[in-house]
Amino acid sequence: MQNLEAFRQLISSPRNIVITTHPKPDADALGSSLGLAGYLKKKNHRVQVITPTDYPRFLHWMPGNDEVIVFNEGNEARSAAAIEGADVIFCLDFSVLSRIETLGGLIKNAPGVKVMIDHHLAPEHFADFEFWDTGAAATCQLIFELIEALGELSYIDPSIGECIYAGIMTDTASFRHPNTTKKVHLISAELIELGVQTNKVQRLVYDNQTEDRLRFLGYALSEKLVVLREYHTAYFAVSTEELHRFQSQTGDTEGLVNYGLSIEGIVMAVLMTEREGSVRLSLRSVGDFSVNDFARKHFEGGGHKNAAGGTSYLSLEETVQKFIQLLPQYKDQLS
Ligand code: 5GP
Ligand code: MN
Numbered sequence: 590m591q592n593l594e595a596f597r598q599l600i601s602s603p604r605n606i607v608i609t610t611h612p613k614p615d616a617d618a619l620g621s622s623l624g625l626a627g628y629l630k631k632k633n634h635r636v637q638v639i640t641p642t643d644y645p646r647f648l649h650w651m652p653g654n655d656e657v658i659v660f661n662e663g664n665e666a667r668s669a670a671a672i673e674g675a676d677v678i679f680c681l682d683f684s685v686l687s688r689i690e691t692l693g694g695l696i697k698n699a700p701g702v703k704v705m706i707d708h709h710l711a712p713e714h715f716a717d718f719e720f721w722d723t724g725a726a727a728t729c730q731l732i733f734e735l736i737e738a739l740g741e742l743s744y745i746d747p748s749i750g751e752c753i754y755a756g757i758m759t760d761t762a763s764f765r766h767p768n769t770t771k772k773v774h775l776i777s778a779e780l781i782e783l784g785v786q787t788n789k790v791q792r793l794v795y796d797n798q799t800e801d802r803l804r805f806l807g808y809a810l811s812e813k814l815v816v817l818r819e820y821h822t823a824y825f826a827v828s829t830e831e832l833h834r835f836q837s838q839t840g841d842t843e844g845l846v847n848y849g850l851s852i853e854g855i856v857m858a859v860l861m862t863e864r865e866g867s868v869r870l871s872l873r874s875v876g877d878f879s880v881n882d883f884a885r886k887h888f889e890g891g892g893h894k895n896a897a898g899g900t901s902y903l904s905l906e907e908t909v910q911k912f913i914q915l916l917p918q919y920k921d922q923l924s
Contacts, residue, residue, distance in 0.1 A: 590720040593738055599702060599718075603633045604676040607701070609692060611683035612641040613839060616794060618682040619644055620756035621706070621728040623653040625679060627749035628736055637671045639664075641689045645840020647797045651755065652748035660692050668692065675701040682728040684712030684721060685891075706731050710881050711891060723893070726768035729756025733776050747784035754785045755794055762847065763791070766895070798841075805835035809845055816849075820916040821856040821923045823849030826909045829863045846871045856923045857883075859912065863905040870899040870908075878922050887915055 590596055608626055610618040619640070626636045639658045648654070660668045672678065672695045680686075684707040686693035696703065697715065705716035708725040725731050733753050736742060745753070757777060761769045764777075781787060813825045825845060835841070842862055849858025850873045857878055860871040870888050872880035873896050880897040884890035890899025901908040916923070 590718060590735060590738065592718065596704070596718050597739060599677060600629065600632060600634065603635065605671075605674055605701075606634045606636045606677045606679065607671050607675040608636060608638045608679040608681060609689065609696070610640060610681045611688055612690075614640050614642075614644040614648070614682075615843065616648055616759040617727045617729055617756035619648050619651060619654075619657075620752040620754075621681045621732045622679075623651045623657075624729060624749050624752035624756070625681065625706075625732050626653050627746075627752065628732075628741075628744050631744050631746075631749075637675075639668045639671065639692070641692050643839050645843065646838060647794055647840060648755075650793045650797075651752050653752075665691070669695050672696060672699045672701075675699065677702045677704060679703075680705045680707070680716065681732075682707055682709075684709055686713060686715055706735070709892060710894070711885070724770075726766070726770065726773045727756045727760035729753040729760070730773065730776060733757075733780075742779070742783070745780070745783050747786070750780045750783045750785040751790050754780045754787060755790050758787075758790060759794060799836075799838070801836045802838075802841045805832075805837060805841060806845065808835065810848060814849065816852065816855070817913070817916065818854075820920060821854055822858070822916060823852055823855050824859040824861065824909075824912065825849065826861040826905055827863065828905055829865075832862070842871075846873050849873070850875060861901075861905060861908055861912070866902070868901040868903065868905050868908045870901060870912075872897045872899065878919075883915075883919070887911070 606629055608622045610622050622638045626638050629636050639660055641660050643659050658664045658668055678696055678701045684705050686697055703716040704718040706720045708723055708728055710723055712721050720731055809825055816823045846858050846860040857874045862869045872884050874880045879894045881892050881894050884897040884899035888899025888901055892898055
């Protein structure tokens with residue numbers, strides 16, 4: 590963060606603070622929010638975490654989860670009041686206000702000081718304080734670095750540390766993605782030193798699924814995976830009916846797309862999921878092919894070079910057709 594001293598000043602006395610993150614928060618979004626909340630509470634601030642939507646059950650173990658307000662579950666007025674009354678509003682793991690829709694509008698018009706902390710490409714510069722670094726593996730890494738820069742690592746107890754570790758662990762796919770730098774390992778080592786039980790976090794996040802989810806994974810891999818060898822591309826298209834058949838809950842499709850990328854020779858993998866009124870796309874790539882550019886250009890989305898998301902307002906079938914028809918123009922880049 591450039592103006593660190595001004596930021597230090599800002600949080601030097603107790604404030605009303607709101608922390609928010611992107612819709613369908615993942616472990617990095619929720620972990621950075623609850624990790625930062627834990628730290629700020631220790632500094633005697635009054636902190637409210639507000640998520641735009643619900644999030645997977647396998648994140649509910651995070652300390653502070655019980656106090657989170659889910660905006661779109663009938664908490665619109667309560668959230669608006671908290672945002673209006675906040676001295677400081679943190680926006681974590683996203684950097685374009687329109688991404689959080691109504692909530693973004695409320696934040697834009699709120700009088701509080703805005704702080705954006707994120708590692709995604711192409712931010713909108715709406716905040717008074719920015720800590721934005723696309724070189725960071727996770728927003729949780731930036732939360733750690735911010736607390737470190739403030740000289741307050743000793744505030745990180747195992748509860749805060751486990752939230753931070755969870756985000757780093759999942760955004761690097763357990764230290765497998767190319768974003769796994771020396772720094773990532775050093776921070777993880779530091780977190781272990783501060784009391785984080787890494788194996789516990791691994792089990793809470795990855796070994797905590799329902800039987801339905803595991804069976805859905807089996808079904809998707811066996812029946813829904815399409816491999817287009819010519820374009821080094823693999824995709825899944827999953828309908829609402831199929832999601833219902835497996836009692837699918839928020840987060841149940843997370844990670845599925847990566848199986849497409851685990852096939853030898855595959856450069857891009859995409860999961861298309863039919864939602865109410867739209868289709869969500871989750872895109873992954875290896876190497877130079879930018880799914881951020883692809884999602885931005887064709888599916889109103891974005892993210893990182895090798896991991897991005899997008900939305901289509903066509904039907905599921907039409908979305909699949911549109912996707913397939915786009916591939917020939919990327920043939921060279923995909924080989
Ligand atoms: P996922 O496929 O896991 O939902 O998202 C992959 C990455 O892309 C995440 O870092 C996520 O925050 C980002 N992302 C997902 N959807 C969107 C979107 O619609 N717009 C932008 N800018 N980023 C997205
Ligand atoms: Mn992230």
